[in-house]
Amino acid sequence: MTQSLKVGVLLCSGVVQFLDIAAVDLLAMLSSAYLRLCDFPENVVALGHEVKLHYIADAVKGEAPTESLTTAGARVRITDTLDSVGTLDILVIPGPAPTYVPSPQTIAFIQKQTATAKAVLVICTGVLPAAFSGILANKRATGPLELLPTLREKMPNVEWIAKRWTTDDDDKKKIWTSGGVTNGIDMVAAYLKENFDPQLVKLVCAVADVGDRGQEYPEWQLNLKLV
Numbered sequence: 001m002t003q004s005l006k007v008g009v010l011l012c013s014g015v016v017q018f019l020d021i022a023a024v025d026l027l028a029m030l031s032s033a034y035l036r037l038c039d040f041p042e043n044v045v046a047l048g049h050e051v052k053l054h055y056i057a058d059a060v061k062g063e064a065p066t067e068s069l070t071t072a073g074a075r076v077r078i079t080d081t082l083d084s085v086g087t088l089d090i091l092v093i094p095g096p097a098p099t100y101v102p103s104p105q106t107i108a109f110i111q112k113q114t115a116t117a118k119a120v121l122v123i124c125t126g127v128l129p130a131a132f133s134g135i136l137a138n139k140r141a142t143g144p145l146e147l148l149p150t151l152r153e154k155m156p157n158v159e160w161i162a163k164r165w166t167t168d169d170d171d172k173k174k175i176w177t178s179g180g181v182t183n184g185i186d187m188v189a190a191y192l193k194e195n196f197d198p199q200l201v202k203l204v205c206a207v208a209d210v211g212d213r214g215q216e217y218p219e220w221q222l223n224l225k226l227v
Helices: 018-022 022-030 032-037 103-116 125-131 146-155 182-196 197-208 219-223
Strands: 004-011 051-056 067-070 075-077 090-093 121-122 165-167 175-176
Touching: 004 022, 004 067, 004 103, 004 197, 018 022, 018 182, 022 090, 022 182, 022 197, 075 103, 090 103, 090 125, 103 125, 121 125, 121 182, 125 146, 165 182, 165 197, 175 182, 182 197
Parallel strands: 004 051, 004 090, 090 121, 121 175
Antiparallel strands: 067 075, 165 175
């Protein structure tokens, strides 16, 4: 039987990094529909899931926009609001502008979904609403390299480390956070490798040509002064 997978993508108000959202496509590539579209044999298609994607405005019904603006000028159609989407299997939080501050409703939403979801995947500056919500308190996390000094100063109750991605702990591995932009793709590929059928994930990562970069940054990148 095909397993259903309900994925919610929280699109914070203002503008969202377009490349952050690209990481969501790796989850979509787990779907039987995608595998069939690629003309893979039925035994491969049978490994897929029924993936349902929900693009969520950080607003309640009646106050939400119909689209979310991205950094590349593309607009993502909103399908749900904070109060309409229901319980998710996976919550993805791509990065908003570094000045973004979540509303109390958004904070409550992140807290509620984190309590019930199988995983929370936080990409780039998506770590800001995640940290504001308190879900990273006393846990391990990462974020964009250039923001880590500020994050350590402003949010000292989080164990901030400089890696392409990390998990909140070594056991449950429920909350995954990434560094900047395409590190979200690295992170989602790593998450898939630990949580889905190895044959399916190997195929998806091969098709997308991702998943080979490790957690550690090269020394030159750690020493690079971006600002």
